[in-house]
Amino acid sequence: MASTFGQLFRITTWGESHGGGVGVVVDGCPPRLRLTEADIQPDLDRRRPGQSKIVSPRRESDTVQILSGTFGGRTLGTPICLWVKNEDARPEAYAEMKTKFRPSHADFTYFAKYGVRNWQGGGRASARETVGRVAAGAIAKKILRESHGVEVLACVKQVQRLIARVNPDRVKLKDIESNIVRCPDQAAAEKMIRLIEKMRRTGDTVGGIVEGIARGVPAGWGEPVFDKLEADLAKAMLSLPASKAFEIGSGFSGITLTGREHNDPFRAKQGQVFTTTNFSGGIQGGISNGQTIFFRVAFKPVATVMHEQDTVDVQFHNTTLKGRGRHDPCVLPRAVPMVEAMTALVLVDHAFRHKAQCG
Amino acid sequence: MASTFGQLFRITTWGESHGGGVGVVVDGCPPRLRLTEADIQPDLDRRRPGQSKIVSPRRESDTVQILSGTFGGRTLGTPICLWVKNEDARPEAYAEMKTKFRPSHADFTYFAKYGVRNWQGGGRASARETVGRVAAGAIAKKILRESHGVEVLACVKQVQRLIARVNPDRVKLKDIESNIVRCPDQAAAEKMIRLIEKMRRTGDTVGGIVEGIARGVPAGWGEPVFDKLEADLAKAMLSLPASKAFEIGSGFSGITLTGREHNDPFRAKQGQVFTTTNFSGGIQGGISNGQTIFFRVAFKPVATVMHEQDTVDVQFHNTTLKGRGRHDPCVLPRAVPMVEAMTALVLVDHAFRHKAQCG
Amino acid sequence: MASTFGQLFRITTWGESHGGGVGVVVDGCPPRLRLTEADIQPDLDRRRPGQSKIVSPRRESDTVQILSGTFGGRTLGTPICLWVKNEDARPEAYAEMKTKFRPSHADFTYFAKYGVRNWQGGGRASARETVGRVAAGAIAKKILRESHGVEVLACVKQVQRLIARVNPDRVKLKDIESNIVRCPDQAAAEKMIRLIEKMRRTGDTVGGIVEGIARGVPAGWGEPVFDKLEADLAKAMLSLPASKAFEIGSGFSGITLTGREHNDPFRAKQGQVFTTTNFSGGIQGGISNGQTIFFRVAFKPVATVMHEQDTVDVQFHNTTLKGRGRHDPCVLPRAVPMVEAMTALVLVDHAFRHKAQCG
């Protein structure tokens, strides 16, 4: 269904941006994994609004509570329910949305589909829904790290036309986390931050690209045909709010090369096979080949702007709407932990699927 | 699992490029739909190798047989098994692959995963697997057309650096089918054909972009959160052999705009809501908004080239390999019906899901 | 996965008998259904321990909270998370279970599977897990009643050797609810209550049979082959704690008849087809035929008895164990709402599946 992701490490998120809270049920987690809220909270803090001057100022502590599935600090193998209460609801800020659809938000399409919507916020279309994903992703990352030696990273690669240099084979978490935009190229990061601040001041918004990286994935994860590793990554990324595009390895730019140029030659050294280039992005025929997996995800500029824009009301009459109060000039810094989480969820699911059939 | 796609209109493909044949089981098709082989064969003919001088010359008639699920020319509501025999197997052409992994093919990753592979061809990684998808897609397109008034199209948008002009709102099937490269911009098409022919002559290959289009989709199809319409489309497209990237609406280029510029203003006319721009590509928050859905898929240059390339053998020793005999200089003309099929499969599945919950 | 049930009306339960609470996420509920806690609480009260002198005396108010999925008293079409806090945990009552496996409980098998268990109660094997099922079932029953005119009932048919007369076509909810054992045959009910009270006094337990009934199901729900309506009902019932058997219609006793005797003749009256007998139990070939659906589920005697019994400890040494404190002499009165809930969940799922494919 709409709210469940994964086959063997399966998460079901629930909750609206306004209501009792948001959360996730994680089913299929191996037993005996050490797990407390402290394993999850740091990633939620990286996803949290209000963490810096360049992101949404909504005030939420986003404190996670484990409601089930652990005992004595270890997982039981049974469903783990994680819950984060909503705190900064402020429904009054949304009064105008009761009667008007925000352009390029999901207000209209939810209404068209369901004939009802929680107009006190974006409902399930809100970035707030990703709390559950990031929380579950923290567990997935822990499993990948501890049981498989796999490191999952993401970073901001581009903001509007500002492009960072990132080497997927070498980039380090600490360099990514060393600035508030989460871009490891410090020179680019400074320019990005300035651009985003300008957007905040002018009431406008800006988009960009997040690069996702997985290092240490052994050859053999993924499935032929429909559940190719890159297909599941693409779905995972396009399921994130505001994402518009996905490319793996050479991606769109690979089409400017011929086959001779684009093929990744295999070489062997001490019984290990590797490729001397990595246009494939670490996946061939849907299955990991042991090289670094890397891909890019485009996020559109946030739709809420502090300017009057044409729209329609719920009676389908023409009107205008202007964002008021707080706005989020750029989703990218907070999208970084979301991309990490979804990457980890895809990988751990495929790790288990591989073990089930070929282990 | 790997070989099943869809939730309610569900297909399971089977078969290797070399063996008893390839096919598909379609489960969840509505009853009483008129259906004979004649509804399916035309799309298989568009997918077929050997259809023109610019595609793979493998000789297969790809004649489809309905093995189950119909009676008296109508569907029974039970699983429809479609089968296409393999004819032009020529295992001798693959003798060298027995001991060597072709670069940027799935030979190595299949071996790494399964410890065994059918070296007489690409196995499940072969484009031949898409026979089942295209056959099932023909049924999905028929349902969309007859029950929902939805038209699904695809065309070649770019070959290497040659870019065609395509208007997703107006492009017609007959213009797409009027040339062998399936590009509706006739001037661009001619250049594309010349480029591909050159590649064929030089034993090299070239990639490009297919644009997928769906017109007439009502507002309300798709799901919030994980099974967003664009997420399922992204997965569907990245599951096609040789695809490397997906973007919907403004895609990667949308990030150069600010939020003010990128938002699609709503307008209403005679009780109908529409947007005056379509950067969203017809989907907002995972749900169709009634505008034309359009997206682009990048296909890398075909990996088999007629030139010696570095690789390793099955004992993990360095060696070289050179493609011999026939080669496919460009997958794009045949990718067009594949993109159509996958688009139709995603849409019909979401149409049924929408009906089940909100109908 | 283990904790998810249903395809289109899909529930995921979570929570242990001891921990933060128990709950359920309901995905796929239609939008705009009126729904508040008051629609759910009555069935939880019927499932609650401590409701009468013949059931488990554990003290829990089992107050349900809707955490998501509704707005203004109506469903949004998005996941509904329901939560019931654990109140009467008393881990000290379970101290002995830390080191010993209770006979015919799931203590040993959970340990064998997971290598860890929450010994402060039965974990997920506890009847407490059914809180989520009953809560979700209340929603399913409401949909069936309001949108399809289907009535779902269950009642106690047999306690040990005491057999009640029940007419599935006519039995009424108020007659079932008129006594604490939930048996509509008042004479039998009195004897059953006396027997259960005796068991309580002697520290022993007793099992029996619950009959499940669905009236008003139209012909056509259910699927051929694997997801036959009776197959899904059988799975649903055998998934309830302590259940050991399922039979539909004539069930085991039908095998004493010959085909001539057992066949249900069709008759027609004013364009309506019906059968003059109902050995089929309302389902033929996996699909409802419009007659009353009825089936029986056997529940074993509760495993916790107040007598010393042989068992092993967690070091796999022989020992003995004696239940202490409170015990539940008979699960049947509380199993009635569980059977109703699971029946309703199966039916509403099939109603939606039918609508999706054939609607």
Added chain:
Amino acid sequence: MASTFGQLFRITTWGESHGGGVGVVVDGCPPRLRLTEADIQPDLDRRRPGQSKIVSPRRESDTVQILSGTFGGRTLGTPICLWVKNEDARPEAYAEMKTKFRPSHADFTYFAKYGVRNWQGGGRASARETVGRVAAGAIAKKILRESHGVEVLACVKQVQRLIARVNPDRVKLKDIESNIVRCPDQAAAEKMIRLIEKMRRTGDTVGGIVEGIARGVPAGWGEPVFDKLEADLAKAMLSLPASKAFEIGSGFSGITLTGREHNDPFRAKQGQVFTTTNFSGGIQGGISNGQTIFFRVAFKPVATVMHEQDTVDVQFHNTTLKGRGRHDPCVLPRAVPMVEAMTALVLVDHAFRHKAQCG
């Protein structure tokens, strides 16, 4: 969907009793398993009509063909498509069914559901659909035997009122296969055969009970909550044509015991835990406990009898119908391999699920 069974070892059957044939796609089979048609044919021969004087005389060789998924006599890890052609179609024998619904068959319910049916036989409701299950089950049994040391058996336990003695811990395949009714109690078998022959002569039919057995299942397979091992077995069995009931271990008769009597005491010997009785039937809390798994399935008398019976026609007018030509007096001997197959499919699926999460 209706036609797919299993999560990780997943089968999809297709085909009607009349049409191009019947078959199955097996997805999730481990790679490198030795597999040829010779591994599958023997079980199909045990399922085949015409194998003895007491079963359906329909003449079909039921020769299986592997269309995909193997190479050089070993599985590739990709979908295995198995196909059996229909040979003895004889649509003329079904002419009367074109206009009349057979009592207690699925003719009416299929028509009510789909508005169309293949009246030349039972379509998907025919026992012929089980060809695919038995073929897939042969693969599952091979995996269980070779990789897990698990033996799956089934035998006829009861025909009408004739009850056989069967010891689930000791019964041997050769004793089961030593007579045409597949009952290991030779004295009972003779009486059963005589009864079935009498039914054949008198144009009537008889039902009974098949016992399913799995020995050597390690403790730990199965899932808590919904996908309990017994729940999946119950579903599997109730999905077989003509089955009406399922009970595991003590089943319905267990309710005559009190908890003290019914509990299975644990004992340990040389570090091995076992139970001294097995009322649980080898499963506790949904998870195997290492003891023999055994259960019983009731099959109703076959609905086709050679006597005139009341029914309705497709215009919903009252009429009568009399079976003509060949009839199947008892499904039990052929149900034995079906029960084995479904048991094996459930077990291998749970073996893989266990490995994926806890392996």
